[in-house]
Amino acid sequence: MNKLGELAKRIGQLLLVLFLVTLFVAFLMRLLPADTVDIMLPGQPEEFKAIIRHELGLDKGFFGYYFQWLNSFVHGDFGSFYFAGGSETVASHLGNALPKSLLLMLYSQIVALAVSIPLGLSSAYRAGSKFDRAVSGTLFTFSSIPSFAIGLILALVVGVKLGWVEPLGYVPMSEGLAEHFKHMVLPVASLSFGLVAAYTRLLRSDVIATLKEDYVTMAASKGLSDRRILWRHVFRPSSITLMTSAALNMGGLIGGAVVIENIFSIQGVGFEIIYALGTRQYVALQSLIALVAVGYVLFNVIVDIASGFIDPRTRERRGLR
Amino acid sequence: MNDSSTEISKKSDAERLQIRKERIALLRRNKAFTIGITVLGFWTLCAIFGKYVTPFKSDEQNFEFVSISPNGTYWFGTDANGQDVFSRVIVGSRLILVMSFAATILGTLAGTSLGLITGYFKGWFDIIVMRLLEAISSIPAIIIALLAVAAIDGQSPTITVFIIAFVFTPNIARTVRAAVLAEAEFEYVAAAKLRTERTPHILFKEILPNVMPPIIVEFTVRLGYAIFAIATLSFLGAGVEYGSPNWGTQISENWAQIFNNQWWPTAFPAIAIATLAVSVNLISDGLLEVFEI
Numbered sequence: 303m304n305k306l307g308e309l310a311k312r313i314g315q316l317l318l319v320l321f322l323v324t325l326f327v328a329f330l331m332r333l334l335p336a337d338t339v340d341i342m343l344p345g346q347p348e349e350f351k352a353i354i355r356h357e358l359g360l361d362k363g364f365f366g367y368y369f370q371w372l373n374s375f376v377h378g379d380f381g382s383f384y385f386a387g388g389s390e391t392v393a394s395h396l397g398n399a400l401p402k403s404l405l406l407m408l409y410s411q412i413v414a415l416a417v418s419i420p421l422g423l424s425s426a427y428r429a430g431s432k433f434d435r436a437v438s439g440t441l442f443t444f445s446s447i448p449s450f451a452i453g454l455i456l457a458l459v460v461g462v463k464l465g466w467v468e469p470l471g472y473v474p475m476s477e478g479l480a481e482h483f484k485h486m487v488l489p490v491a492s493l494s495f496g497l498v499a500a501y502t503r504l505l506r507s508d509v510i511a512t513l514k515e516d517y518v519t520m521a522a523s524k525g526l527s528d529r530r531i532l533w534r535h536v537f538r539p540s541s542i543t544l545m546t547s548a549a550l551n552m553g554g555l556i557g558g559a560v561v562i563e564n565i566f567s568i569q570g571v572g573f574e575i576i577y578a579l580g581t582r583q584y585v586a587l588q589s590l591i592a593l594v595a596v597g598y599v600l601f602n603v604i605v606d607i608a609s610g611f612i613d614p615r616t617r618e619r620r621g622l623r
Numbered sequence: 624m625n626d627s628s629t630e631i632s633k634k635s636d637a638e639r640l641q642i643r644k645e646r647i648a649l650l651r652r653n654k655a656f657t658i659g660i661t662v663l664g665f666w667t668l669c670a671i672f673g674k675y676v677t678p679f680k681s682d683e684q685n686f687e688f689v690s691i692s693p694n695g696t697y698w699f700g701t702d703a704n705g706q707d708v709f710s711r712v713i714v715g716s717r718l719i720l721v722m723s724f725a726a727t728i729l730g731t732l733a734g735t736s737l738g739l740i741t742g743y744f745k746g747w748f749d750i751i752v753m754r755l756l757e758a759i760s761s762i763p764a765i766i767i768a769l770l771a772v773a774a775i776d777g778q779s780p781t782i783t784v785f786i787i788a789f790v791f792t793p794n795i796a797r798t799v800r801a802a803v804l805a806e807a808e809f810e811y812v813a814a815a816k817l818r819t820e821r822t823p824h825i826l827f828k829e830i831l832p833n834v835m836p837p838i839i840v841e842f843t844v845r846l847g848y849a850i851f852a853i854a855t856l857s858f859l860g861a862g863v864e865y866g867s868p869n870w871g872t873q874i875s876e877n878w879a880q881i882f883n884n885q886w887w888p889t890a891f892p893a894i895a896i897a898t899l900a901v902s903v904n905l906i907s908d909g910l911l912e913v914f915e916i
Contacts, residue, residue, distance in 0.1 A: 315758070322755070322758045322759075323758070330771060442901075442908075443897075443901055445904075446847070446901040446903075446904045447897040448851045448858075448896060450854075450855060450874075451854075451874070451893040451897060454874065454889055454893060455893065457882075458881045458886050458889070458890070461882075462881060462884060470882075553762075553763045553764075554763065556763045557764060560765060560769075561855055561858070564859065565878070575766070576859065579770070591762070591766060594762070594763070594766065
């Protein structure tokens with residue numbers, strides 16, 4: 303398929319996803335036994351509730367409400383959290399939450415790649431050795447433990463028993479880099495474990511396959527050092543597969559971040575989602591979920607197109623799966 | 624029908640039996656698989672008989688012995704409600720095992736049916752279904768589950784099972800569809816069509832047995848994810864009744880205590896989840912090796 307067609311297909315898919323996801327959320331809201339506004343604003347005067355109901359379009363039937371919300375959403379109005387005293391816009395909450403979540407995920411990806419690349423390369427180079435088996439076994443165990451359990455164990459051992467780092471809360475970079483990173487160590491570590499396992503395994507099998515290629519034998523016969531062959535000739539083609547996989551793992555990472563943010567009280571997007579769920583702020587929830595879905599799909603489209611440009615083989619390989 | 628076709632099917636049945644025998648023998652010798660099955664078997668026994676053998680009742684509260692560290696009487700200590708952690712860990716295996724198996728079986732049934740139909744018929748039905756499934760799987764699974772669990776009914780295990788099955792369906796459908804697409808090219812399918820066999824017969828009697836290996840592997844992989852999902856949901860306080868003996872719930876009720884250095888009510892259920900998840904992954908690894916996919 304040509305690139306323009308691919309792009310059009312992906313954008314169409316993006317729109318369909320957005321539509322279905324938000325329709326699903328709106329539908330779930332309607333399944334609730336009680337009225338949405340009654341749940342969001344318990345104990346408020348009826349007149350006030352009526353105003354809110356009208357404002358949200360809840361008096362216009364299911365599709366009336368849905369399309370009003372969709373229209374606001376695409377125009378950048380994500381609705382509000384409602385309280386007894388008034389309301390706060392979702393956008394203002396996001397302004398605080400999004401940077402925290404993005405940093406958390408960015409750090410986790412960087413740490414995961416930084417650990418798994420040398421690990422994957424060296425265990426592939428010594429495939430079948432004791433070292434290789436030890437790495438595989440350890441990673442296998444870690445990838446089998448849910449990230450919240452890893453987070454709690456780390457919080458207990460490193461945060462409480464050893465007291466090396468701060469287990470709770472978030473400190474912005476502006477209040478000191480050292481403090482910022484001290485608070486990020488545990489959440490980032492908890493999120494990275496699963497990723498390291500996935501990336502190392504992928505890179506290992508990819509590199510083992512590449513090492514059998516003729517051009518590697520050729521490079522070795524020219525007398526190039528093993529190190530040079532590994533990094534320059536073997537790692538390069540594998541790196542694209544790794545990047546694609548890193549992008550595909552974003553979905554899992556977002557899900558993991560929801561849990562980790564709640565354990566380590568980082569008020570990121572995941573924290574906001576759980577908060578909206580717990581306080582039954584369905585309008586805000588609908589917008590937040592839609593934003594996560596859009597962000598995720600958009601990110602994948604970009605990576606897909608980028609990796610397709612860099613190495614057409616990736617696209618073919620992924621198409622085959 | 625005619626002799627030659629029955630002869631072919633008989634021969635293939637014998638071959639199939641032979642392959643199955645060889646695979647079982649290989650599995651028995653596979654270390655990963657054996658360890659996995661043993662651990663899973665242990666938790667299954669706990670789930671069935673745990674209630675009758677624990678030293679204390681899982682919901683028995685003894686306020687004289689609150690937050691006691693592990694000792695001879697309370698092997699895993701007691702939690703802040705004076706409940707025996709060991710008994711709760713043993714009994715807690717029941718809910719997570721029943722729920723994860725139920726969700727995975729449902730998801731596999733739905734996904735396999737969809738995969739068989741879309742892979743066999745192709746055409747517009749295939750296109751529409753695959754787009755819909757892509758849409759579902761483009762949202763992080765845990766978020767769909769949380770959303771649905773919270774919106775419909777906060778603490779119903781039955782609904783949680785259906786939701787996890789729903790979230791898993793796309794992945795299984797995709798795996799099965801890919802296998803069916805390859806399988807439908809073979810001559811035995813064309814032969815069955817020529818014999819004017821009915822479509823359900825071709826799908827379930829001819830194609831399905833040949834795509835079983837990827838389905839079985841996918842089932843064990845999904846089972847691992849189901850354990851993750853249920854543990855995570857119950858940790859977040861959704862999906863199961865609060866206070867029930869269940870590993871995720873136990874962790875969610877007690878984890879704040881680890882900052883007071885009371886690690887035992889959290890650590891033991893966490894280890895239990897880990898061993899269960901590892902055992903299921905070992906099984907799927909073993910199967911993968913034997914099936915050589």
